[in-house]
Amino acid sequence: MVIGIMGSEFDEATSVRRGTGGRYDARITPGWDIAGNANGGYLIALAARAMVAEVERPPLTLTAHYLAPGQPGPCTIDVDAIRVGRRMATASAKLEAQGRQVMALLGTFGDQPPAEAVAPPVVNAEPVDLPPIEECLPGGPPVVEPDTSGFGDRIRSVYHPDDVGFQMGSPTGKALVRGYFEFADHHRIDELGLLVAVDAFAPVSFNRPEFPISWAPTVELTVHIRGVPVPGPLRCSFSSRFLQHGMFEEDGEVWDADGNLVALSRQLALIPR
Amino acid sequence: MVIGIMGSEFDEATSVRRGTGGRYDARITPGWDIAGNANGGYLIALAARAMVAEVERPPLTLTAHYLAPGQPGPCTIDVDAIRVGRRMATASAKLEAQGRQVMALLGTFGDQPPAEAVAPPVVNAEPVDLPPIEECLPGGPPVVEPDTSGFGDRIRSVYHPDDVGFQMGSPTGKALVRGYFEFADHHRIDELGLLVAVDAFAPVSFNRPEFPISWAPTVELTVHIRGVPVPGPLRCSFSSRFLQHGMFEEDGEVWDADGNLVALSRQLALIPR
Numbered sequence: 001m002v003i004g005i006m007g008s009e010f011d012e013a014t015s016v017r018r019g020t021g022g023r024y025d026a027r028i029t030p031g032w033d034i035a036g037n038a039n040g041g042y043l044i045a046l047a048a049r050a051m052v053a054e055v056e057r058p059p060l061t062l063t064a065h066y067l068a069p070g071q072p073g074p075c076t077i078d079v080d081a082i083r084v085g086r087r088m089a090t091a092s093a094k095l096e097a098q099g100r101q102v103m104a105l106l107g108t109f110g111d112q113p114p115a116e117a118v119a120p121p122v123v124n125a126e127p128v129d130l131p132p133i134e135e136c137l138p139g140g141p142p143v144v145e146p147d148t149s150g151f152g153d154r155i156r157s158v159y160h161p162d163d164v165g166f167q168m169g170s171p172t173g174k175a176l177v178r179g180y181f182e183f184a185d186h187h188r189i190d191e192l193g194l195l196v197a198v199d200a201f202a203p204v205s206f207n208r209p210e211f212p213i214s215w216a217p218t219v220e221l222t223v224h225i226r227g228v229p230v231p232g233p234l235r236c237s238f239s240s241r242f243l244q245h246g247m248f249e250e251d252g253e254v255w256d257a258d259g260n261l262v263a264l265s266r267q268l269a270l271i272p273r
Numbered sequence: 274m275v276i277g278i279m280g281s282e283f284d285e286a287t288s289v290r291r292g293t294g295g296r297y298d299a300r301i302t303p304g305w306d307i308a309g310n311a312n313g314g315y316l317i318a319l320a321a322r323a324m325v326a327e328v329e330r331p332p333l334t335l336t337a338h339y340l341a342p343g344q345p346g347p348c349t350i351d352v353d354a355i356r357v358g359r360r361m362a363t364a365s366a367k368l369e370a371q372g373r374q375v376m377a378l379l380g381t382f383g384d385q386p387p388a389e390a391v392a393p394p395v396v397n398a399e400p401v402d403l404p405p406i407e408e409c410l411p412g413g414p415p416v417v418e419p420d421t422s423g424f425g426d427r428i429r430s431v432y433h434p435d436d437v438g439f440q441m442g443s444p445t446g447k448a449l450v451r452g453y454f455e456f457a458d459h460h461r462i463d464e465l466g467l468l469v470a471v472d473a474f475a476p477v478s479f480n481r482p483e484f485p486i487s488w489a490p491t492v493e494l495t496v497h498i499r500g501v502p503v504p505g506p507l508r509c510s511f512s513s514r515f516l517q518h519g520m521f522e523e524d525g526e527v528w529d530a531d532g533n534l535v536a537l538s539r540q541l542a543l544i545p546r
Binding site for chain 2: 060061063065067082083088090092094101104105106107108112113119120121122123124125175208210211219220222224226227240241242243244245246247249261264266268271
């Protein structure tokens with residue numbers, strides 16, 4: 001049985017085939033790479049597809065540790081359903097490809113309770129402040145030759161004009177990157193799509209002049225899914241306050257087109273050297 | 274072999290005995306509980322002690338999913354060293370007691386690189402603003418009878434006078450709690466001690482009048498260890514911006530007595546009902 005609704009590039013590229021004992025066969029699909037290595041958020045979504053199939057609930061909080069780059073080709077995802085409760089389920093997974101483990105994951109899964117079932121929301125923040133999408137700018141990292149990377153053809157990430165200084169050799173001085181995210185085929189973004197959005201922009205270290213514009217390897221990324229997005233581009237913000245001891249945190253906020261907070265993310269990454 | 278330096282209550286209460294195949298025997302020590310259930314940060318530290326022993330490095334980023342309460346008594350920690358590299362190691366663990374799994378963990382471990390080995394730090398934040406420690410107030414949750422809980426005798430958490438409204442039946446209206454943390458025996462706080470600090474204060478939901486002052490069960494907690502604290506009480510801040518769909522995130526910052534950021538934490542918890 002193949003799991004994953006056909007009809008969008010993303011659903012097809014994250015489809016998995018259920019085996020036995022929690023094993024899923026899948027494929028790191030060509031075209032989701034940056035310079036040959038699959039985008040990290042895409043790999044999380046691929047593994048999460050198998051975890052969701054195993055516990056039959058969408059993610060609430062998911063942590064991934066990045067162990068090795070993932071190149072296109074067959075892969076396996078082994079899911080261990082640690083505890084399946086009435087409301088929530090917790091599972092771990094490992095994603096292996098080319099004979100090595102690419103990623104280790106641990107998450108808790110469950111449906112978002114309907115709004116009327118709980119107390120009124122308390123939100124002490126505003127949606128990410130962005131100009132209209134047509135005034136935003138493409139902002140792929142200049143180190144990557146566009147014709148060697150497929151990821152930029154699968155997703156559309158456009159940047160706040162104030163945050164693209166790094167592209168012109170003039171880092172803004174603020175470890176901040178904001179922009180819109182959508183799939184290139186405009187397919188609706190579900191909970192698994194949010195996992196791609198949170199790792200789809202240039203590292204915020206690019207906008208600090210102290211650090212080279214070079215790959216900032218993710219050690220670990222945790223996403224809290226806080227809502228199901230309505231259709232339309234997502235408003236995203238990524239920032240860091242502490243770039244020290246060779247590492248930095250990158251805090252992400254993702255809001256949907258109706259102004260609802262739908263995901264919070266934080267990753268720990270290595271400062272480029 | 275017993276691992277854990279004797280001489281402090283915390284080290285003793287988190288000591289583990291190495292078995293074979295990654296198994297460690299330990300004990301959920303009486304006296305680290307709140308109303309009979311061991312404090313969550315203490316349980317993380319106990320499991321982390323075994324993970325650190327297995328990979329021989331302190332934590333850099335550690336995620337714990339809370340599955341069941343842990344009561345005092347014997348427990349086992351099974352550690353899987355997923356990848357041990359030159360600089361970093363990634364491991365998962367499960368903590369079991371009374372025949373059930375209490376906690377699932379996944380972390381990456383490694384030493385903090387010495388400051389001189391990397392670029393100068395970029396810090397865009399100030400240490401938590403607190404009055405002198407003698408002007409801060411004890412702030413245990415009023416729902417808990419002190420004489421049924423040992424945790425408050427093991428650690429000392431004192432609160433910013435502006436943040437204790439919830440204790441007097443006057444929530445401040447801000448989902449914010451700040452204070453100092455130290456061990457009751459004044460023992461030096463190491464990386465494992467930081468794991469206790471980030472889950473040792475009252476839930477920030479207590480200061481929002483919409484929600485009852487009642488247990489806010491943690492689903493998942495992730496800590497980034499960003500430095501090794503110098504001796505002295507820690508300055509801690511916890512806050513939340515999004516209390517919605519029955520859940521809230523609690524963001525923690527921990528600074529040492531010299532004004533260095535030493536830990537960032539975020540947990541996803543259930544809003545009390």
